Amino acid sequence: AAVGRGGGEGTVAVVDAVSPAWAERFGRALAPLRTTAGPHDRSPAAALPQSARLLDELGLARATPASLMARWASAADSTGDCTAVLGAGPRGPVSVDLTVEGPHLLIEGPAGSGRTELLRSVAASLAAAGRPDRLGLLLVDGAGGQRGGEGLGVCTELPHVTEHLIASDPLRMREFAQALGAELKRRAELLGPLDFAEWHTGREVSDRMIGQRPPSDQRGDIETPGSGSTMRLRTTSGRTAPAQPGAAGSPTPLPRLVVLVDDFDALVAPALGSPGRPAAGSVVRALEAVARDGERLGVHLVAASASPDRTSDTDLAQRTRLRAVLDAPPTAPGPDDPAPGRGRLGYPDGRVVPFQGGRVTGRIPRTATLRPTVLPLEWERMGDPPTRRPVRELGNGPTDLALLASALERAARSVDAVPVAPLTPAHP
Template sequence: AETERPGPVGPGTVGAVDAVSLAWAERFARALAPLRPDGAGGGERPTRVSAPLPQSARLLDKLGLARATPASLMARWADAADDAEALGGRAWAVLGAGPRGPVGVDLVAEGPHLLIEGPTGSGRTELLRAVVASLAAAERPDRLGIILLDGRDTVGKGGGGHGDGLRICTDVPHVTTHLTANDPVRMREFAQSLSAELKRRSELLGRSGFVEWHTQRAVSGRIVPQRTPNAASQGAGLGGGSTGGAADIEAPPSTTLRLRPGAAARQRAEATPPLPRLVVVVDDLDALASPALGSPGRPAAGSVMRALEAVAREGERLGVHLVAAAGPGGRTAESEPARLSTVRITLDPPGSGTDEPAPGRGRLKGADGRLTPFQGGRVTGRIPRTATLRPTVVPLEWQRMGDPPARRPVRELGNGPTDLALLASALERAARQLSPSGGAPAGGA
């Protein structure tokens, strides 16, 4: 027998290896192909692997709020308040699951307006509900207001979640108004109120934009007026002083000080209540652009459309955003709300097979023209059964080796509140804990 030599095996030593077939080696190599090293060198971010879209998605999971609590929502609102790039309020809308994680739209940076197009049954209303829920989760109610408008005059008559339109979102504390297009008197009042709000904002902002106006308020709130050297020497007997207050206070020959008009205007601005962002959410814009004969709201549909067109034209400067859903083509495509929408979503027709994705499958087209496929997050579903979330063991072909772990079909609880109801309750409790001044929670430091 060959004598054992200490240390590593030297050259020329014959060794036996476990032989594998060529097919096994190919399967193993393809299974390793999606993997990436943990932390790329040179400060580069690791490449995110694209995954197939799920057949359905839960919005609360995509929001990171599987257990929505007032504390988690207030932490998000505090982060938005500390964001220097979100002066005036955030308007983040999460749509659902994409190939590389959650897909969302920033109406401030990418908007100002969003148009959702899709045939009947494609999930337009559910996607609008998801937009309302995610907007509320991203910003506090005193910095973001939401107005709901159902273009159909049959909303609420059929009962159930599908026939309630946007009405089931009214429990969200951010929602200030909900209108159904079946009452001409209320529709005209709505159009007048919306037009008056646009006029009020225009007069308040003047020539400034929404962000610029809030920037000026933030700066003026940090400025402490200082006395001029003359006033300081007269009042305190000091020979010197800061000259920083010369821009705000004028010292005439007499001992009387009077504020310049600019400083007085700033004081009036500080007394003005905060101006929140406003998002107008419209379902079935077609019913307003082309109302059916005999529709109860037909006489007043024109006035509502004119108010929405004003929002589309002037909303970006005034901090007012429009999110509308409509069918493809028709007269709606020629309206200003459709033409001036920089961000668009196209939903696919509903499928009839068991393997077809749930309603809400579509593509997001940003202002840069890039298309992002996604599966809309459902918010009117119920808490899934935890037993259905356990991974299962199934055979996989090499083409699917990089897919996420397979899971059993998620079955929802047959009773209990919906995800939207749970989120609305947590939002309401979080809003009640905010102090009147909009700072820390009541009773906090």
């Protein structure tokens, strides 16, 4: 057998001392292999599925408290993981890390494109990634229930949810805006010149120093020295020692917050006659403050808009580096058309990755994953990932979101994770 290198010219090697059967086996073993990149790669990725289940993309086909606690324990640091899985991509799950690639995410798509379901999936995947004492979720339905449906209300079952605002009550909307503004101010005063991660790092170092003191010094505290170089201890009678960040029963003192807003454009430009119109401006100003200052304060914003032209001048649209654009639904959907949620995710580095949004409110029978399936496999696609088998919703059980919420509740109790307290308005 002759092997050429260099496109027809170059070194020619002759392989001998092997039988034709061995050479055939060797060639067939190499056939499925593909390079990770290159212009000659004819099969770089598998096609997107028609539909996707979020729990499958999270690796939680059977969501149990043990599997969730394992995910929480693998978080990068004490501030928790803030990774949101959007759905299935050509090479596996498509996700965004709000702490690294964010801090905010903007979802755009017309009516029927699956915006609300994608927001629900983002909320569910964030909850699966972070403990409820280190991550709080605030939900805002910007259309005030005018579009019908449940909106983000179904996500209130998640233990991470601390607020759910329906933009139809002006008084409640103003209270929410005041409470969110007060929380940003409180965090700014607490962090000082530091950002969220730096503050937590300093606190962990301080707590470790306190935890390493000998028993005789348990009632003292280190006082910052003045001009000298000697540290002095000041008594702290009547005070309790600071809690360890990762200890059971001691929640992180400053958790991350993620504000998820559906119909952001309806808040920016409310319709005439909308009951929430008088107070919409106060909520938008609070959300814009999150868009400007949230990165340093550990507060993230994930918003969905049906009319990008209405929100193009907002701080969120101008500052967001992560943007998901969903496709319009077909006028006459057929059996081969994808489910709502098909779109593209743009990363800060310019990459654009197609994805099929993972559904979390569907009802899928437990026996679906146990049924054998036979699918045709073409020889030239043997190296591709396995084809996803479509499943049929029978509507005879709880939703995936309800199953996940129940497992999250039990996992939180097991690790003594006290959920984040609701926001409180500033007092004059």
